[in-house]
Amino acid sequence: MSANGWLQIGLFFALVLVSAKPLGVYMAKVFGREKTLFDVLARPVERLIYKLTGIDEAHEMKWTEYAIAMLVFSFVTMIVTYAIERLQHVLPLQGLLNPQGLANVEPALALNTAASFTTNTNWQSYVPEATMSYLTEMVTLAYHNFASAAVGMALAIAFVRGIAGREKKTLGNFWVDTTRATLWVLLPGSLILALVLVSQGVVQNFRPYDTVPLMQPFQAQVTGADGKTTTQTISTQTIGQGPVASQEAIKMLGTNGGGFFNANSAHPFENPNALTNFLEMFAIFVIPGALTITLGRMVKSPGHGWAVFAAMSALFFAGVLVSYWAESHGNPLLHNVNSTASAMQSGGNMEGKEVRFGIANSALFATATTDASCGAVNSMHDSFTPLGGIVPLVNILLGEIVFGGVGAGLYGMLIFVVVTVFIAGLMVGRTPEYLGKKIESYDVQMAMLYVLIFPFSVLLFAAVTVLMPNLGLSSLNNSGPHGLSELLYAYASATGNNGSAFAGLNANTHWYNLSITVAMLVGRFLMIVPMLAVAGNLAQKKLVPPSAGTFPVNTPLFTVLLVGVILIVGALTFFPALALGPILEHLQMLAGVSY
Amino acid sequence: MPRPMSACDLAVSTSRRLAGRDLVMWDIGMIAIGVAFFATAIAYVKGCELLSIKEPTK
Numbered sequence: 064m065s066a067n068g069w070l071q072i073g074l075f076f077a078l079v080l081v082s083a084k085p086l087g088v089y090m091a092k093v094f095g096r097e098k099t100l101f102d103v104l105a106r107p108v109e110r111l112i113y114k115l116t117g118i119d120e121a122h123e124m125k126w127t128e129y130a131i132a133m134l135v136f137s138f139v140t141m142i143v144t145y146a147i148e149r150l151q152h153v154l155p156l157q158g159l160l161n162p163q164g165l166a167n168v169e170p171a172l173a174l175n176t177a178a179s180f181t182t183n184t185n186w187q188s189y190v191p192e193a194t195m196s197y198l199t200e201m202v203t204l205a206y207h208n209f210a211s212a213a214v215g216m217a218l219a220i221a222f223v224r225g226i227a228g229r230e231k232k233t234l235g236n237f238w239v240d241t242t243r244a245t246l247w248v249l250l251p252g253s254l255i256l257a258l259v260l261v262s263q264g265v266v267q268n269f270r271p272y273d274t275v276p277l278m279q280p281f282q283a284q285v286t287g288a289d290g291k292t293t294t295q296t297i298s299t300q301t302i303g304q305g306p307v308a309s310q311e312a313i314k315m316l317g318t319n320g321g322g323f324f325n326a327n328s329a330h331p332f333e334n335p336n337a338l339t340n341f342l343e344m345f346a347i348f349v350i351p352g353a354l355t356i357t358l359g360r361m362v363k364s365p366g367h368g369w370a371v372f373a374a375m376s377a378l379f380f381a382g383v384l385v386s387y388w389a390e391s392h393g394n395p396l397l398h399n400v401n402s403t404a405s406a407m408q409s410g411g412n413m414e415g416k417e418v419r420f421g422i423a424n425s426a427l428f429a430t431a432t433t434d435a436s437c438g439a440v441n442s443m444h445d446s447f448t449p450l451g452g453i454v455p456l457v458n459i460l461l462g463e464i465v466f467g468g469v470g471a472g473l474y475g476m477l478i479f480v481v482v483t484v485f486i487a488g489l490m491v492g493r494t495p496e497y498l499g500k501k502i503e504s505y506d507v508q509m510a511m512l513y514v515l516i517f518p519f520s521v522l523l524f525a526a527v528t529v530l531m532p533n534l535g536l537s538s539l540n541n542s543g544p545h546g547l548s549e550l551l552y553a554y555a556s557a558t559g560n561n562g563s564a565f566a567g568l569n570a571n572t573h574w575y576n577l578s579i580t581v582a583m584l585v586g587r588f589l590m591i592v593p594m595l596a597v598a599g600n601l602a603q604k605k606l607v608p609p610s611a612g613t614f615p616v617n618t619p620l621f622t623v624l625l626v627g628v629i630l631i632v633g634a635l636t637f638f639p640a641l642a643l644g645p646i647l648e649h650l651q652m653l654a655g656v657s658y
Numbered sequence: 659m660p661r662p663m664s665a666c667d668l669a670v671s672t673s674r675r676l677a678g679r680d681l682v683m684w685d686i687g688m689i690a691i692g693v694a695f696f697a698t699a700i701a702y703v704k705g706c707e708l709l710s711i712k713e714p715t716k
Contacts, residue, residue, distance in 0.1 A: 131703055141692060142692060145688065149685065171684070173688070505710050512706075577691070580691070581695070592706055596709075596710065599710075600710055
């Protein structure tokens with residue numbers, strides 16, 4: 064670890080901290096329909112959308128109506144995405160929007176991708192530049208990057224309204240919240256970021272791919288379509304092009320994470336330099352961080368917003384510390400290799416790292432992208448040391464509530480707040496209260512349903528896959544505990560709607576495509592429903608005046624208790640699986656065994 | 659007299675022509691998975707709502 068590395072991590076966090084309040088207050092105004100500077104541009108567009116679609120913006124929805132509107136919207140957009148993927152080779156304007164003549168996407172992969180982008184997961188079982196046409200990228204995948212993020216924000220705001228509501232039956236209007244999230248926050252933010260990225264060298268064009276001669280041709284074993292392997296001299300390279308910057312901006316800002324290229328943010332056309340790397344990491348956290356301040360303002364308890372922000376920050380620093388430490392110390396089995404810092408690399412475990420960014424920025428990126436449900440990567444998580452790799456895995460397994468996905472992180476954290484308040488109430492033997500609302504049995508039932516669906520999906524799919532040598536294990540590149548980590552990570556990433564891959568797993572098979580599809584849908588929609596049920600129930604409640612037994616939710620004690628509950632729930636649920644995966648791998652590495 | 663083409667037959671033949679290969683059964687299967695999941699999710703909303711209705715006190 065170096066002072067320079069910590070300085071960069073500190074600078075990153077300082078920027079997130081400084082931007083939280085202004086953006087958080089702005090979003091509170093947007094969703095509260097207060098006046099903002101941006102109204103002059105966005106309001107006419109908003110009115111036009113409602114006029115064309117027949118939406119009554121004054122209509123308020125009960126939680127069930129809100130949930131069904133969200134489900135119907137997601138279903139329709141998912142099916143349209145599937146259809147476009149399946150027909151991308153025969154749709155119009157092939158010369159412009161599919162210059163490489165890429166074929167229609169296979170059915171199971173098309174469904175997996177449609178579910179993946181609809182659920183804000185952006186899991187990619189394919190090589191994007193060899194599979195998706197420019198049309199598919201722009202019309203469906205980039206569209207979902209906006210829509211799924213806007214839906215997440217709308218849901219978080221609905222939950223906050225549930226907490227803030229006083230004897231109300233409604234949570235707002237799903238269509239209005241989604242439209243405002245897009246027009247007031249995501250579109251302007253991604254437009255600015257896309258222009259900055261273009262200025263730094265991220266490509267934005269419709270050109271066919273370039274073919275360039277290699278400076279050093281090399282020989283490689285190539286397997287042809289007939290299955291025969293021959294030795295060929297490789298003397299050219301194909302370099303992908305396309306409308307990358309526009310996709311890259313919303314990919315990070317909407318915590319989507321699906322790369323235009325297979326190498327994701329390690330590709331120089333997606334992430335050309337240290338400045339773009341810094342901005343992309345900042346874009347992951349900026350909205351989720353600010354939403355905590357939006358929470359504080361909307362529930363009229365700014366201290367509560369900051370207490371939640373502090374809990375997220377503590378978990379973030381714990382993750383980045385472990386990851387940075389483990390990667391800086393490298394692999395003890397490579398004691399004969401000189402891995403000390405040099406002008407070319409920052410020392411430690413450099414396998415799978417981009418030399419342009421080094422270990423500090425790889426550890427920070429890996430932590431941020433899994434704290435949030437982003438899933439973009441600038442290094443190969445599979446190549447991290449066991450303890451370095453456990454950090455992204457644990458971040459996902461905790462439910463991605465450390466800042467978290469846009470909106471999804473906040474409502475996930477608020478479910479843990481409800482559980483924390485309930486446990487605090489049990490400790491002192493009083494009816495638990497959260498900001499003046501009594502937490503009753505139905506709230507806790509729904510909160511626990513939310514908490515339990517996640518491990519149910521992750522562990523069930525991982526266990527079933529482990530038991531199937533031909534369908535499941537045959538896709539793994541590594542055996543032993545490392546193989547288990549790869550498999551566990553895949554289903555955690557899918558159910559958590561993260562989308563990053565540990566790698567080392569060929570997921571483009573019928574079993575993985577279909578099981579991961581179901582895991583993504585379960586992890587998104589079956590968790591949202593009980594969350595909205597809690598919100599709807601809270602909104603109906605009377606306000607109870609604070610008393611001596613009220614547990615304050617804006618104090619350091621609350622923050623400590625919240626962090627403790629999150630860690631205990633995560634540890635109790637997943638410790639056995641982690642013990643068989645990365646923890647065992649670490650102990651075996653110390654004993655001289657690797658996989 | 660030949661049977662008039664139903665909407666389903668038309669959809670299948672059009673899909674076959676557009677997709678350029680005989681994978682329509684797969685497409686129907688994939689869409690059925692989506693429909694089944696979202697239908698279950700809507701039933702799940704109703705189930706969660708029913709749970710919130712308190713039983714009348716005896």
